[in-house]
Amino acid sequence: MMRIFILGALLWAGAVQADVSVKTVTSPGGLSAWVLEEPAIPFTALNIMFSGGAALDPPDKRGAAYMMTGLLDEGAGDLDSQAFASAREALSASFSFDVSDDTLSISVRVLTENRAEALALLKTALIKPRFDTDAVERVRQQVLSILATNAQDPTDTAQRVWVAQAFGDHAYGASYQGTESSITALTRADLLAAHQNLLVRDAVSISAVGDITAEELGPILDDLLGDLPAGSALETPLLELDIPAGLTVVDIPTPQSVAIFGHKGIDRTDPDFFAAFTLNTILGGNGIESRLTAEVREKRGLTYGISTVLLTKDRANVMLGQVASANDRIGAAIEVIRDEWSKLARDGVTAEELQAAQTYLTGAYPLRFDGNSQIARILVGMQRQGLGLDYINTRNAKINAVTLSEINRVAARLLQPEALNFVVVGQPTGLKED
Amino acid sequence: MFNKLFAILCLFVPVEALAQSKTTDFMLDNGMQVVVIEDHRAPVVVHMVWYKVGSSDEPPGKSGIAHFLEHLMFKKTANLAAGELADTVAAHGGSHNAFTSLDYTGYFQRVAADRLDLMMQMEADRMTGLQLSPDDITVERNVVIEERNQRTESAPGALFNEHLQAALFLNHPYGVPIIGWMHELKTLNYDDAMAFYKQHYAPNNAVLVTAGDVTPEEVKALAEQYYGVVPANRAVTPRARRQEPPHRAARRVIFRDERVAQPFFARAYLAPERNSGDQRTAAALVYLAEILGGSGATSVLGKALQYDTRQAIYTSAQYKPTALDPSSFSLVAVPAPGVPLQQIEDAVDATITNFLTHGIDIERFERIKSQFRASEIYAMDNVSGIARRYGAALTQGLTVADVQAWPQILQGVTPKEVMEIAERLFDEKASVTGWMMGPREETE
Numbered sequence: 001m002m003r004i005f006i007l008g009a010l011l012w013a014g015a016v017q018a019d020v021s022v023k024t025v026t027s028p029g030g031l032s033a034w035v036l037e038e039p040a041i042p043f044t045a046l047n048i049m050f051s052g053g054a055a056l057d058p059p060d061k062r063g064a065a066y067m068m069t070g071l072l073d074e075g076a077g078d079l080d081s082q083a084f085a086s087a088r089e090a091l092s093a094s095f096s097f098d099v100s101d102d103t104l105s106i107s108v109r110v111l112t113e114n115r116a117e118a119l120a121l122l123k124t125a126l127i128k129p130r131f132d133t134d135a136v137e138r139v140r141q142q143v144l145s146i147l148a149t150n151a152q153d154p155t156d157t158a159q160r161v162w163v164a165q166a167f168g169d170h171a172y173g174a175s176y177q178g179t180e181s182s183i184t185a186l187t188r189a190d191l192l193a194a195h196q197n198l199l200v201r202d203a204v205s206i207s208a209v210g211d212i213t214a215e216e217l218g219p220i221l222d223d224l225l226g227d228l229p230a231g232s233a234l235e236t237p238l239l240e241l242d243i244p245a246g247l248t249v250v251d252i253p254t255p256q257s258v259a260i261f262g263h264k265g266i267d268r269t270d271p272d273f274f275a276a277f278t279l280n281t282i283l284g285g286n287g288i289e290s291r292l293t294a295e296v297r298e299k300r301g302l303t304y305g306i307s308t309v310l311l312t313k314d315r316a317n318v319m320l321g322q323v324a325s326a327n328d329r330i331g332a333a334i335e336v337i338r339d340e341w342s343k344l345a346r347d348g349v350t351a352e353e354l355q356a357a358q359t360y361l362t363g364a365y366p367l368r369f370d371g372n373s374q375i376a377r378i379l380v381g382m383q384r385q386g387l388g389l390d391y392i393n394t395r396n397a398k399i400n401a402v403t404l405s406e407i408n409r410v411a412a413r414l415l416q417p418e419a420l421n422f423v424v425v426g427q428p429t430g431l432k433e434d
Numbered sequence: 435m436f437n438k439l440f441a442i443l444c445l446f447v448p449v450e451a452l453a454q455s456k457t458t459d460f461m462l463d464n465g466m467q468v469v470v471i472e473d474h475r476a477p478v479v480v481h482m483v484w485y486k487v488g489s490s491d492e493p494p495g496k497s498g499i500a501h502f503l504e505h506l507m508f509k510k511t512a513n514l515a516a517g518e519l520a521d522t523v524a525a526h527g528g529s530h531n532a533f534t535s536l537d538y539t540g541y542f543q544r545v546a547a548d549r550l551d552l553m554m555q556m557e558a559d560r561m562t563g564l565q566l567s568p569d570d571i572t573v574e575r576n577v578v579i580e581e582r583n584q585r586t587e588s589a590p591g592a593l594f595n596e597h598l599q600a601a602l603f604l605n606h607p608y609g610v611p612i613i614g615w616m617h618e619l620k621t622l623n624y625d626d627a628m629a630f631y632k633q634h635y636a637p638n639n640a641v642l643v644t645a646g647d648v649t650p651e652e653v654k655a656l657a658e659q660y661y662g663v664v665p666a667n668r669a670v671t672p673r674a675r676r677q678e679p680p681h682r683a684a685r686r687v688i689f690r691d692e693r694v695a696q697p698f699f700a701r702a703y704l705a706p707e708r709n710s711g712d713q714r715t716a717a718a719l720v721y722l723a724e725i726l727g728g729s730g731a732t733s734v735l736g737k738a739l740q741y742d743t744r745q746a747i748y749t750s751a752q753y754k755p756t757a758l759d760p761s762s763f764s765l766v767a768v769p770a771p772g773v774p775l776q777q778i779e780d781a782v783d784a785t786i787t788n789f790l791t792h793g794i795d796i797e798r799f800e801r802i803k804s805q806f807r808a809s810e811i812y813a814m815d816n817v818s819g820i821a822r823r824y825g826a827a828l829t830q831g832l833t834v835a836d837v838q839a840w841p842q843i844l845q846g847v848t849p850k851e852v853m854e855i856a857e858r859l860f861d862e863k864a865s866v867t868g869w870m871m872g873p874r875e876e877t878e
Contacts, residue, residue, distance in 0.1 A: 040475060041814045074731075082741060085731035092808030111808055138740065141747045141770055148695035154588055171758045253692055256583035288524040289517060298517070301576030304584050324584050356525065363527015367478055367544065371815045 001014050019080065022379065022389055027218035029226045033206035034379045034389070035214045038372055042112040044210035045372040047380035048225070049105040051203045052233025054176030055315070062171070063178015067136075068194040069099040074135040076235045077124035081135045084125070093118035095125065101176050102314045103384065112211045115220075117224055123224050126199060126391050131191050143183050150177070154258040155322070158425040161250055162260040162320075165421060166243045171236060172316060201225060203233040207379035209372040239316040247334075247422040257330040257426030258322070261337065262417040265310050265317035268385060274398045275410040276310060281342070281357045282349050284308025284321055284413075288360045291344065295336050296323065302333045319414065331430045338417055345415035348408030363397040457824070458650035459699040459834045462657060465638030469824045469834065470653045471815040475821035479646035480818045481553040482542040483561070484825040486641070488606040489614070490536045490758075492676055495584055499612015501534040502578050502622050507541065508532075509570045512563035516570070519556045526552070536608055537758045538829035540566040544818065547647040548719050551656050558660040559762050564628075571624050579620065582613050590691040593686035594700075596868045601685045601866045602702050602762055605676045618831040636667030641828045645821035660670035675759060678704065681864040692873045698748075698768040699778045703859055708755050708827075710836050716841045718851040719763060719859070725794060725800050725852065726765065726786075727751025732798060735767065738785040745773045758830045763859055775869045786860055794849040806844050 026032045054065040073088070073095055077082040088095065091114050096107040106126075110118040150156040160175055167173035178186075204225060208217050241264050266276045284292040284307050292306045308321035325333040349357075369375050382391055424431060456472040489500045510516045523530045530547035543553045565684045586592045596611050603609030613619070642661060644653050681704065708716040728751040730736035739746035748768040765786075769778040813819055826839045 014833045038475065041811060043811055043815075045815075063820045082731045082737070085729055086798075086801070087731060089729065089805060092805045094812075109812055111811060138744070138747070138820055142773075145696045145747055145768065152693045256580065258588075287529070289520060299573070301573035302580070304577055304581035324588075325580060326583055329580075356521075358526045360527055363525070363546070364529070365527070367527055367529070367546065370476055370478060371817075373815060 015415045022392070023214045023220075024389065025214045025217050027221045029222035031201070031221045031225055033208060033216075033217060033221055034383060035207070035212065035217050036209040036372075036375055036379070037213055038209055039211045041372070042211050043372070044110055044112065044115065044208055044212045045376040046108040046110070047105065047207045047376040048108070049103050049205045049384055050198055050200070050233065051205070051314075051384060052200075052236075053100050053103045055101045055171040055236045056197050056234050057171060057176070057178075057194065057263060059171070060182065061186065061194075062182045063143065063176070064186055064190045064194040065099050065104065065198060066177050067139060067183065068129075068131075068191045068198070069097045069104055070143070071131055071135060071191065072097050072125045072129050074139060074321070075130040075132050076126045077130075079124070080130070081138075084121075087121055088118075091118045091121065093121070095122055095306075101172055105380070107373065107377065115212075119220060123227075126225070127227050129195060131188050131195075133188070136148065136188060140183060140186070143177065144180060147177060147180055147183065149369065150175075152252070153164070154252055154254050154256070154425040155324075157250055157252060158258045158260040158322075158423045161425070162262070162421065163194060163248050164316050164421045165248070165423070166241065166318060167239060167316065168241050170315070171212050172239065172313065179344040196229065197234060199228055200233065201228040202231055204228075205380050205383035207376045207383065209376040209379070233286060236315055241316055241318070243318070243419070243421055244257050245419045245421050247424065247429060247431065249431060250423065250425045252425050252428060254426050255327060256324050257327050257424050257428045258324045259330060259334060259422055259424045260320065260322055261334075261420055261422045262308075262318050262320035263416050263421060264416060265312065265319040267317050268312045269300060272406075272410045272413065275402045275407045275415050278354065278357050278361065278399060278402050279344075279349070279359060279407055279411055279414065280308055280310050280319070282353050283344055287364060288356055290336060291322070291340055292323075292337065295340055295357065296333050300332070300336065302329050302336070306333075306337075314347050327427050328429045330424060330426065330428045334422060334424075334431070338420065341415055341417040341420060344411055345417060346412075348411050349404070351404050354402070354404055355408055358399055358402065365396055457834065457838070460654065462637065462662045464662060465663060466640050466642060466657070466661050467828060468642045468653065468657050469644070469821075469828070470648060470650045471643070471817060471820055471824065472648065472650075473645065473814075474647050474754055476511075477547045477647045478544065478823050479550050479644055479648050480542060480544045480549040480645040481550055481557070482540055482645075482821055482825055484538050484540040484556050484641040484829045485634060486537075486639050486642065486673065486829045487539055487630075488535050488537040488829075489610065491634065491673060492519065492607070492610070492630070495618060496622065496626050496630075497610045498578065498619040499626050500539055501613055502619070503577065503627050503630055504532050504539050504541075505574050505578055506566055506627055507560055507564065507569060509574075510565045510567070511560045512565060513559045514556060517561065522552065522556065528553075528673045534612055534730055535826075536612060538826065540825055540829075548654070550644065550648060551660070553608045554656050554660040558664055559734065561637065561640070561661070561664055561722045564631060564635075566624060566627060568624060568717050571622075571627065575620070575622060578613070579616070582619060586611070586613060587616070590689075591870070593691065594687070594689040594868060597687050597689055598700060598702055599762075599865055601687050601868075602704065604678060604681065606759060607675055607778070608757075608759065608761075620659040632667075633669050636670050637661055637668045638666040641825055643821045643825045645817045648761060662687045673758065678760065681861075684862045685866045687866060687868040688869065689870050690875075691870075691872050694870060694872045696768060697775055697829075697869070697871040697875055698766060699775050699782065700764060700766050700870065701782065702762045702764040702866045702868070703861065704864045705753060705761055705859060707757040707759065707761040708830075708832060708836070708840075710832050713755075713836060713840060713843050714847070714851070715757075715855055717840070718855045719753050720755055720844065721802060721847055722850045722856055722859070723751040723753040725798065726789065728802070734789050735765065735782065735785055738788075739767060739778070739781055743781065745778060756826055756830050756832070772793050775875075779867065779869075790853075790856060790860070793853055796849060799849050799852075803845060803847075806841070810841050815847075
C-alpha cells in the first residue's frame with residue numbers, strides 16, 4: 001500500500017505568505033519522498049540524493065567517486081556514451097550528476113509528455129552504467145586536465161592547503177577530485193566498487209516538484225530506484241579536529257593573493273546553532289552588509305569580496321572565510337579580519353545588528369521557494385539533514401528566538417581569534433608566516 | 435558534469451531560448467519603456483531597470499567607466515544614504531544586484547510582491563539623484579581594481595580572451611573589455627563618472643521590467659507615480675558606435691603564461707546578430723553552434739575530435755545571438771595530452787571543411803529543434819530568467835514582438851539555411867585564431 005501524508009506548510013515572514021503544500025509519500029516498495037504538486041508547467045523536477053559521497057573513497061582511491069559519478073551518463077545498458085547522449089537529447093530531458101564529500105546527488109528535469117521514457121533511460125544510468133574502457137579513459141583525461149588547471153588556481157590551491165592542514169589524513173583533508181597519481185591509478189574495478197558503495201537504496205532522499213501527483217510518484221520511484229541494492233551508506237569516522245593556528249604562504253605567481261581562513265565550527269544539531277548562524281550573517285554572511293564587507297571593502301577598498309560561512313559537514317564543522325586582495329594589500333586585509341574577529345568575540349553584536357539580521361533572514365526564507373527545480377533542491381536537502389516537514393514552519397521562529405545575550409555568549413564561544421588559521425596563496429608582501 | 439567544470443573556457447554566453455508567459459508592455463509619457471511578466475505561482479516580484487548604455491558606449495580612454503558607475507550607484511543620493519538601498523532590500527528579506535555588459539547596464543531587486551513600490555521609489559531616486567563624494571571615488575575605484583585583479587589578472591583564461599576580443603574587433607568598441615583596461619581604470623575620476631551618468635541615466639534611455647506576482651495595472655500605476663515624474667533627458671542620443679571595416683587579414687594571438695596548465699585552441703569569427711524584424715540568420719547560427727559544439731558526445735566537433743580520433747578532451751562552439759552590433763561565433767578545442775596545438779587547429783579546420791561538404795545529420799537537427807522547444811517549457815520555471823531576456827533584448831535593439839517571435843523563428847529554421855550561413859561565416863579573413871599555452875610549449 002502506498003501511504004501519502006499531507007502537511008500544508010505555510011511560510012510566514014512579515015507580509016509574505018507562501019503556501020507550500022508538501023506531501024510525503026511512501027511507495028509500495030517502501031521508498032519515501034516529498035512531493036509538491038505544481039501542474040502549471042508541464043515538467044517535473046526530481047532530486048535524488050544519496051548520503052555518503054566521495055568521503056567513502058578508500059584512502060588510496062581518492063577521486064573514485066568523482067570519476068564514477070562523471071561516468072554515469074557515459075554509457076549505460078545497451079547504449080554506449082554517444083547513444084546514451086542521443087537518447088537523452090531526443091527526450092529533451094536533463095540529468096545532472098554531482099558528487100561532494102558527503103553526498104551524490106542527481107538533479108533531473110523531465111517533460112510530462114515523455115516522463116516514463118526519460119526516467120527509464122535515467123534508470124539505466126543509475127543501475128547499469130557500463131564504464132566502457134574508452135569512456136573511462138576519456139573521462140580520466142578530462143579529470144587530469146581539471147586537476148592540472150586547479151593546481152595553478154589560487155583559490156583552489158588555498159582551499160586544498162587549508163583542508164589538508166585542518167583534516168589531515170581524513171578523507172576531508174584531500175580533494176574529492178583526487179590527485180594526479182590517484183586518478184591515474186584508478187581501475188574499472190575501483191569505479192564499480194564506488195558505484196556499489198554509493199548508490200544504495202537506504203541512503204537515498206527524494207523530492208519531486210512539478211506536474212506530478214503523489215499517487216503517480218510512488219510507483220515511479222519503485223521503477224526507478226527499486227532495483228538498487230539495499231543497504232545504508234558506509235560510516236566514516238567522526239573527526240576530532242585539531243586545526244593548527246597560524247599563517248601559511250603558498251607562492252603562486254599572481255598579482256592578487258587569495259586567503260582562506262577559519263577554525264572550528266558548530267554542529268547543526270547544537271542548541272547554539274541558530275545563534276551561530278545569525279552571528280555569521282552579521283560577521284561575514286550574505287544579504288545584509290556584513291561587518292567584514294563594511295570594514296574591508298566599503299571603508300578601505302581592500303577587496304572586491306569577503307565572506308564567511310559555517311560549513312557543516314557530516315563528520316566535521318568549520319567556520320571558513322575567504323578574501324582576495326592585491327599582493328601589497330592582503331596584509332592590511334588580514335589585519336582588519338583579525339581585529340574584527342577579536343572585537344566581535346569580545347564585545348558581541350548590538351541589538352540593532354541582531355534585529356537587522358533576523359529581519360533579513362526571516363524575510364529571505366520564503367523567497368527561496370522559487371521555481372520547481374529550486375524547491376526540489378531545498379526539499380531533498382531538508383530530508384537529508386533529518387529535518388521534518390514542519391521545519392518550513394518553525395525555522396523562522398528559531399531565528400527570531402535568538403536573544404542578544406545568547407548570540408553574544410555564542411560569539412565568545414565560537415569566535416577564537418587566536419585559533420584562526422590563514423592560508424595565503426599568491427606573492428604577498430609584508431606577511432609573516434608562523 | 436565535466437563540461438560544467440570547463441566553463442572557464444567558455445567565451446560567450448550559451449544559446450538562449452525563450453518562454454512565452456503572459457506579458458504586457460507600454461510606454462510612460464517620458465519615454466520609459468515598461469514590460470510586465472506575470473507569474474503568480476509565488477508572492478514574489480523581480481524589479482529590474484535596464485539602461486541602454488554599456489561599456490561599448492564609453493568615451494575613448496575611459497574604459498571601465500560604465501561598470502565603475504554601476505558600483506557608484508549604491509552610494510548616496512538625494513534621498514538615500516550610501517548603502518541604504520541595499521540595507522532596505524535586506525530589511526525586507528530581498529536580494530539585489532547590478533550588472534554591466536557591452537550593451538547595457540542593469541539593476542535589480544527580488545522581493546515580496548507587496549514591496550514593489552518601495553523598490554521603484556529607490557530605483558527612481560538614483561536614476562538622476564546620485565550625489566558622489568571624492569572619497570567614494572577613491573575607495574570604490576580600489577574595489578573595482580581588486581575586481582579586475584580577481585576576475586582577469588588572476589585568470590590567464592580571461593586575459594587570453596581579452597586579447598582575442600581585442601584582435602577580433604579592429605574598430606568596434608566590442609574589442610575593449612567591459613571591466614576596462616587596468617591603466618585606464620586607475621585614472622577614472624569623479625568628472626568621468628558624473629559626465630557618463632548625466633549623459634545616459636534617464637527614463638527615456640531605460641527599460642523597466644517587472645516579473646512575478648504582479649498585474650500590469652498595479653505596475654502601471656506605480657511606474658507612473660515613481661518613474662513617470664522623472665523628466666526625459668534630451669542629452670540622450672541614439673547609439674552609433676564605430677563599426678567594423680572589411681576584414682582583410684586573419685589574425686593570430688599566441689598567449690603564453692606560466693600559470694597555464696592546460697593549453698587550448700580558440701577561433702573567433704565576426705558573426706551577424708539578431709536584428710529587429712530580421713532574426714532568421716541569427717537563429718540559423720544558434721543551430722550551427724549547437725550542431726558543431728553542443729554536447730561533446732553528439733556534436734560534429736565532439737564526435738570527430740573527442741570520440742573518433744581522440745585528439746581533444748573538450749570541444750565547443752559558442753555564439754551570442756543577442757547584441758546591438760555584429761557579434762562573434764567561436765570554436766574551442768582542448769587537446770589531449772601530447773597533441774600539439776597546430777595539430778588540433780588543423781583537425782578543427784578539417785572537421786569544418788568536412789561539415790561544409792557533407793552537411794547536417796537530419797536526425798540530430800530534429801533532436802536539437804525539439805530541445806529548443808523543450809527549453810521554452812523549462813525556462814518558464816525561472817521568471818527572473820525570462821525578465822532578463824526581455825531586458826537584454828530591449829536594450830540591444832530588439833522589440834517585445836521580436837522576443838515573442840524568436841521561439842517560433844527557431845522552430846522554423848531549416849538545415850539548408852544553417853548550411854548557407856555556415857558557408858558565409860567561416861571566412862578566414864574575418865577570423866582570429868588563438869593559442870593559449872604555457873611558457874615552454876613549442877609552437878610547432
